[in-house]
Amino acid sequence: MREQDVERGWAGEQLVTAAQNGDREAIAAVVYGAHPHVRRFAQHLCASDTDAEDATQEALIILYRKIGTLRATTALASWMFRIVRNECLRRARRVLDHAPRTETGDVVLSAEDEVLRRLDADQLAEAITALPEVQRRVLIMRDVLGYPGRATADALGLSTAAMKSQLHRARAAVRQGLDHRR
Template identity: 50%
Template sequence: MKASAQLVDAARGGDTQAIAQLLTQCQPDLKRFARRTCSSAEDAEDAVQAALWQLYRKIGALRTAATFAVWLFRIVERECFRLFRGRKGAQGQEGVDVEAVAAQALPLDLRLDLSRAIAALPEAWREVLILRDVDELTAPEVAQQLGLGVEAVKSRLHRARAMVRERLMASGYWNKDGGIDGLR
């Protein structure tokens, strides 16, 4: 996500111009994420609108600028799932087991620890990780956006993933075979 820490901090402080700028800057990334996450284009649009509304209403409650992107993407993800459940119940569709979809989701404590691990990364590594793994930009796109070489992007991404993995291992999620305990 392209939002700078200074812009997020200004918005958290109640600067309406900063909030408006954040709403504009975040919308394309949220739409791209929602299109991949939601079950329909209509749900994706609704999820983005819900996330932008939450951003507008609750940006002041955000504790740190570092967790901004994770917070906003989680809102979209939750909204997509909520809309999916609602559509299934309203239309009586058969064949899709909502409980099975929910069971595949990561446990809440793992998601929280993952969010904390990403937020704890140094900003240079966190930016690369989020652009590559959350926004799904290519290495050349990340390099261009951050003004880096492709090799620097790859190096930072490798180090960021290693740091997140180390933190999750310390939390007891990763087993010695490289898998996540408690998941298939």
């Protein structure tokens, strides 16, 4: 691996350029460096650990096969996160597509499932509402709306590092709030 080209676990511009040009060693280094970040994102976004692992593997396969189509070397992280988000959504839709439905097409939930779904949604909304404004806005922009990190930071007048810190704090607070309510 070309360690001088790795920046905070993500591949540096020279390494991505070499990978885009077909350098197998560079491609392997980019995939290896991306794995923990992609996995962490998938675990936050997917419904289950199995889906998160599958989404991670699918995203890394796409990265391996299509790195040459990436236009800007600096867009690697946002490209990978978009792939993971789409894969998690595809897996969730597949589960819903196989769920029993009523004549109008609505998914049939048991009374217990419906109560739990509403309870979870209410608890999540409460946990997000309880966040400080900056954390709430960062969380919604990044995790709900899917904005890239730099765009989120710019929109909120934060540095990228400060935005990441606020996002981490927001996720931890929501997780803690949900655990506490359960």
